[in-house]
Amino acid sequence: MTGPIRRELHALWHSPWQLALVTYVPLLSVLALWWLFSAGLPRQLPVALVDLDHSRVSRMLGRQLAANAVTAPVAFADLPAAVAAMRRAEVYALVLLPKDLQRDLLRGAGHSPSIDIRYNSQFLLMGKLLSSQLQQSLGAGLLELAGLKQLVSGVPRARVAVNLRPVQSQTTALFNRNSNYVGFLVPPVLIALWQLLAMLVFANSFNRELTPAPHDSGLSLAFWPKLLAKLGVYLPLLALHGAGILCFLYLYLGLPFAGSLSVLVIAQCCMLLAIWCLVLTVFLLMADSARVVSFCTALFAPAFAFMGITFPVHEMPSAAQYWRLLMPSSHYIDAHVAQVSYGLGWPSLPAQLASYWGYLLLLPVIYLLGRRLQTRLQPGCEVKP
Amino acid sequence: MSLLQLVINELKAIVSDKAIAVTLFGGVLFYSILYPLPYLHQVPTEQQLVVVDLDHSSLSRQLLRHADASAKIRVVARVDAIATAQQWIAAGKAHGLLVIPAGFRRDLLLGKGVVLSYGGDASYFLIYSAVAEGLVAAGLEAGKGIQLLGLLARGEQQAEAERVLNAVRLNSVPAFNPGLGYTPYVVPGLFLLILHQTLLIGTGILGAGQWRTAGYWRETSPLKLVCGRILAFSLLYSLFTSFYVGWCYHWYGVTVQASLGRVALFLLPFLLSTAAAGIALSCLFRRRDLPTQVYLLVSMPILFVSGFVWPLALIPDPLVCLSQLVPAVPAISGLLQLNQLGAAWTDVLPKWLQLWGLFGLFFGLAVRGIAGKRASLQ
Numbered sequence: 001m002t003g004p005i006r007r008e009l010h011a012l013w014h015s016p017w018q019l020a021l022v023t024y025v026p027l028l029s030v031l032a033l034w035w036l037f038s039a040g041l042p043r044q045l046p047v048a049l050v051d052l053d054h055s056r057v058s059r060m061l062g063r064q065l066a067a068n069a070v071t072a073p074v075a076f077a078d079l080p081a082a083v084a085a086m087r088r089a090e091v092y093a094l095v096l097l098p099k100d101l102q103r104d105l106l107r108g109a110g111h112s113p114s115i116d117i118r119y120n121s122q123f124l125l126m127g128k129l130l131s132s133q134l135q136q137s138l139g140a141g142l143l144e145l146a147g148l149k150q151l152v153s154g155v156p157r158a159r160v161a162v163n164l165r166p167v168q169s170q171t172t173a174l175f176n177r178n179s180n181y182v183g184f185l186v187p188p189v190l191i192a193l194w195q196l197l198a199m200l201v202f203a204n205s206f207n208r209e210l211t212p213a214p215h216d217s218g219l220s221l222a223f224w225p226k227l228l229a230k231l232g233v234y235l236p237l238l239a240l241h242g243a244g245i246l247c248f249l250y251l252y253l254g255l256p257f258a259g260s261l262s263v264l265v266i267a268q269c270c271m272l273l274a275i276w277c278l279v280l281t282v283f284l285l286m287a288d289s290a291r292v293v294s295f296c297t298a299l300f301a302p303a304f305a306f307m308g309i310t311f312p313v314h315e316m317p318s319a320a321q322y323w324r325l326l327m328p329s330s331h332y333i334d335a336h337v338a339q340v341s342y343g344l345g346w347p348s349l350p351a352q353l354a355s356y357w358g359y360l361l362l363l364p365v366i367y368l369l370g371r372r373l374q375t376r377l378q379p380g381c382e383v384k385p
Numbered sequence: 386m387s388l389l390q391l392v393i394n395e396l397k398a399i400v401s402d403k404a405i406a407v408t409l410f411g412g413v414l415f416y417s418i419l420y421p422l423p424y425l426h427q428v429p430t431e432q433q434l435v436v437v438d439l440d441h442s443s444l445s446r447q448l449l450r451h452a453d454a455s456a457k458i459r460v461v462a463r464v465d466a467i468a469t470a471q472q473w474i475a476a477g478k479a480h481g482l483l484v485i486p487a488g489f490r491r492d493l494l495l496g497k498g499v500v501l502s503y504g505g506d507a508s509y510f511l512i513y514s515a516v517a518e519g520l521v522a523a524g525l526e527a528g529k530g531i532q533l534l535g536l537l538a539r540g541e542q543q544a545e546a547e548r549v550l551n552a553v554r555l556n557s558v559p560a561f562n563p564g565l566g567y568t569p570y571v572v573p574g575l576f577l578l579i580l581h582q583t584l585l586i587g588t589g590i591l592g593a594g595q596w597r598t599a600g601y602w603r604e605t606s607p608l609k610l611v612c613g614r615i616l617a618f619s620l621l622y623s624l625f626t627s628f629y630v631g632w633c634y635h636w637y638g639v640t641v642q643a644s645l646g647r648v649a650l651f652l653l654p655f656l657l658s659t660a661a662a663g664i665a666l667s668c669l670f671r672r673r674d675l676p677t678q679v680y681l682l683v684s685m686p687i688l689f690v691s692g693f694v695w696p697l698a699l700i701p702d703p704l705v706c707l708s709q710l711v712p713a714v715p716a717i718s719g720l721l722q723l724n725q726l727g728a729a730w731t732d733v734l735p736k737w738l739q740l741w742g743l744f745g746l747f748f749g750l751a752v753r754g755i756a757g758k759r760a761s762l763q
Contacts, residue, residue, distance in 0.1 A: 017675060029682060032704070036689050039699035046698075086560070087728040089721070092696070094560075105553065114554035121559035122640075122725050123693050124570040128514055131557050142553050162498045163535070167528035170500050171517050173507035174474070174482075181695070184510055193685060200678050207674060289674040290404035290590060297681050298415055304685070305423050311567055312429050312480075312512050320423040341508040342475035 004222060004229030011208055012233065018204050022234075026197055026241050030248070033189055040182045042070060042129055048082035048091040049073040055102035057145065061115075064141035065095065070133040086120065093119040093130040095138070105145065175341035176256065183255045185309070187340070188333055190245050192304035195329045198238045198272055199300050200293070202279040205230045207289035220377040223370065227280065235272050242268040250340070258343025266349065267335040270356055274328035277362045284369035303327045309337075331355045386605055391613035392620070394601045398591060399617065404673060409587050413625050416579045417633050420571075427566035427638075429515045431459040432505075435470045435479040438463050442490035448501075448527045452483065457519030474506060481505040481516035493531050561640060561726055568637040573725055574693045574717045576629045577655075581713035582684050584622055584656070585663040588614070589676025592667025596758050607755040611664055611748065618660040626652055630724075642727035651723055651733065654740035655716040661747035662712055668754030691717040715739045 012018055049065060051058045065073040074091055076082035085091050096116040104113040117134050121127040143164055150160045176183045209226070212218030219226060243265050250257040279296055286292045305311075306324040313321065313330075324330045335352040338344045386394075399405050434452065438445050453460045461479055464470050473479040484502040492499045501524050505516035562569045591614075595602050602610055630648060634641055643651075670676050689695055690708040697705060708714045719736035722728040 017672075017678075021678075025682065029686070032686055033689070036686065036700055036704060037695060038701070042696060042699060044698070045696060084729070084732075087722065087726045088732045089692075089718070089726060089728075112553060114556050117555060117557040118560040119557065120726070121562040121565050122570065122721065123696075124562070124565065124567070125510075125694065126696055127559060127562075128565070131559070132514075132518075135555050135557055138555055159496070162496055163532070165528065166493055166496075166498055166531045166535070167524055168498055168500045169521060169524045170502045171521065172502065172504045173513055174504045176507035179507055179510070179513075184507070189685065189689075193682070196681060200681070204674075204678075288404075289672075290677070291407065293674040293677045294404055294408050294412075297677050298412060301681060301684070302416070302420050305420060308423075309509060310511065311424055312432075312509055315426050315429045316423045317425050320425070323419070323422065337508050338475070341506070344475060 004225045005232050007216075007226070008205070008229045008233040011205070015204070015208070018201065018208075021197060021201050021204070022237050022241070026194070029193055029197075030190055030245060033193065034182070034186055034248075034253075037181050037186050037189075040180045041178065042126065042181070044072040045070055045093075045126060045130060046074050046091040047071045047130065047134065048076050048085055048094040049097070050076050050079050050082045050094065051097045052099040053097050053101040057102040057105060058097040060145075061097060061138055061141045064137045065134070068133055068137045070129060071137065086118070089120070089123070092123060092126045093117065093134060095134060106149075175258075180255075182253065187249055187255075187336065188304065188307050188309040190249070191329055191333060191336065192307065194238075194242055194245060195271070195275060195303055195327075196300055197241070198234075198275050199279055199296050201234050201238065202230065202276055203283065203292050203296050205234065206280065206283040207292055210287065210289055218377070219373070223374050223377075227370075231273075231276055235269065235276070238272050239265065239269050242272075255340075257340055259339030260345050261339075263346060263349050264336060264339050267332055267339075267352060270353055271328045271332040274331070274356055274359045277359050277366065278326075278328070280366055281362050281369065284366060284373050287373060300327070303329045306330055307333045309333065325358060328356075328359075386601065388609065388613055388616070391601070391605060391609065392617045395614055395617035396621070398595075398600075399587065399621065402591065402594065405587050405590050408583055408590070408677070409621065409625075412583050412586075413579065413628075416583075417576070417629065420575055420579070421568050421637055424567040424571060427564065427568060429511050430456050432457060432481060432512055432515050432519070433461040433479040434458050434481045434483060434516060434520075435462045435464060435473045436460055437465070437467050437470050437482060437484045439465075439487040440485045440489040444490035444493065444527070445485045448485065448523060451526055452520060452523040455519040455523055457515045458523075480509070480512045481520070483520055496535065563640070564638075566638060569639045569725075570693075572634065572637045572639050573721055574691060575688065576633060577717050577720060578684060578688050578691070578713050580622065580626055580629060581655075581659050581687075581711075581716070582680050583625075584618060584659045585666065585680050586677050588618060588660060588663030589667045589670055589680070590673050592664060593670035593676060594673045596668075596671070597762070603759075607752050607759065610755060611661070611751045614664055615657060615660045615748075618663070619656045622656050622660070626656065639725070641724055643724040647730060648720070648724055651720060651737055652716070654737060654744055655712055655720075658712040658740050658744035658747055661744055661751050665747045665750035665754050668751070668758055687711055687713055690714060693717065693721055709739070710743070712740060712743050715743075 012022070047065060049062055051062060062073055065071050076085065079096065082091070082094050086094050094117070098113055098115065101113050115138060117131065119127040119131045119134070147160050147164055150163060151157065155163060173179050209219045246261055246264055249255050250261065278299070282295050282299070283292050286295060306320065306327055307330050308316070308324070313324065316324070334355070338348050338352065399409065436449060438449070449460055452458050462473060464473070467484065470479070470482040474482065482504045486499060489499050503517060503520040505513035507513045559565055605613070630652070667676065687708070690700060690704055691714050715736040719733045723733045
């Protein structure tokens, strides 16, 4: 077995791109993607504030918005200018404090004024966040005002708070306490990237056999040992990358982590085996380097969308749920969340590994396709591109 | 060879090369269906909620009915301890919990404040926000009901009491994507990126395969070859782009605000600069399977740096500056402003000029690159 492995290492050393894929490319891309999201919490998002009232109350509400860490009010003199800024995506939301806001509030009689909020829902994440934060900030400011009114009308101070808010709510973000985007988005993004890298590394090492070196027999001799040697060389290397990503996120950056990292390393090795099976099947089926890479790319590129982190799995149409099962990363991410968030530990491992059973069906297919390619590769037989 | 003949040769080369044809025709079609597939239901609704009811009163049951009536929440179980609720969440059978404290109804009637605790699984932000929104709305309603009872008991008139409770209305309305749907959010940016990446891959594979073999590409001047190639790919991609920006936007319910002429005018330099960039970069490739790999690895960073997923102001400046060299980045943000947010043409003019600038830059690089390749081969 050492022969094919040594041969594989030799090939790796002499292929600059393959060497790049297992050394600096993962390092650079992991760091770049983390750096992109490194701010972690969205804060100081510009919000257009149109104050048509210019009263004590409207200024107080403006200060409330400035005090919120998420919003950064930008004053606009009139509505059209604010709308134009919103269309240019310079501000992500718009708050309109109407004329006579203070008078209507204090006068008591007449209609109750309404404060208009428009938020940019085309940028969904920012829009949703701003909508809830703006309502919270303005609501808190108005509540204070209502409290003042109650005190004036003779309600004892102790009763005011209860009168205003008999039911208080304490909303907790489970498992990711401060709704940090580094903890939410970066791990699945990096896993998707790592899966792409693993796919490319395997595909390249298979493709190399299509154009063997002058004194190399290629795949015509020792067919299966050579294919297995690739697993022997690249599985530990790629598992090292995966473990490196986990260490970077959960040990160095210190993201919250409830379960066991070693369980995740085992789950990652299973994911790599599944990727190896998939790529090998495609390779045996196509046996052409550019087409193998194109097909695998088409298969693996949308994996992130199907992981179910940004959009919940149980809300996907059933066609998407079936397609999702094809992707090794979606099996892994379930184990990932179970460890990182729920802290299920070792007992959950067998059930998680069992979810990969579908890939076992590929093994007979691989065997049959391998036999077919072997007969084609026999000396005297042309390899059909 | 006339330019027309060259363009025809190019188109033939593109269609007869299986790897390119599969990427261009197959990829563009396949991705237009596959990428939006998970998001077709647009909005997460009916998230499973497990309730820890420590009060067992008429009011707590009413609160539950209100929560269950919310479109965003479905109550799947009532349990007696928080630890049990935790197991439900860890097993994936529920995504949020609501804790109603003991003495909830009694305290409210006695005029003491009570605290309801909500929790949502923030491993999935969309689920969390759906659970939180649904529960806060239900909790507010319950609170208002109690407040109203209290005010009426103290002798306020019904109409007056209701007005006190709703002193100010906060009228919060989403703009531009009124349904808060996920496909109108993802599709515009993502589809431009798919066009960009497949165009780069197509030119890359074509170039990488040709440099060392003989053919029509050796017989023309570099300048003419670049012009012909850009023309051929732009012709093909104006079809793909019409399919994506026209039909697919319509099919996936993307809101469209700009006129056809303006969109076409804006996308013209995008296609030209991307094709030129693809030809310039194709001079760097020697193997036909490399372009796909390189462009695949950079596609996720390009998507995230284009500013509609994560606010530009929070992305480190060096990354933003670097990304301005990628035609997809100004194109995505410009077209979003023009077509989805309804910005005026003067607002996107800088981005349009930037795309023309990129076209000039990459066009020069492409001509030089091809001339360099020729010189090194002779």
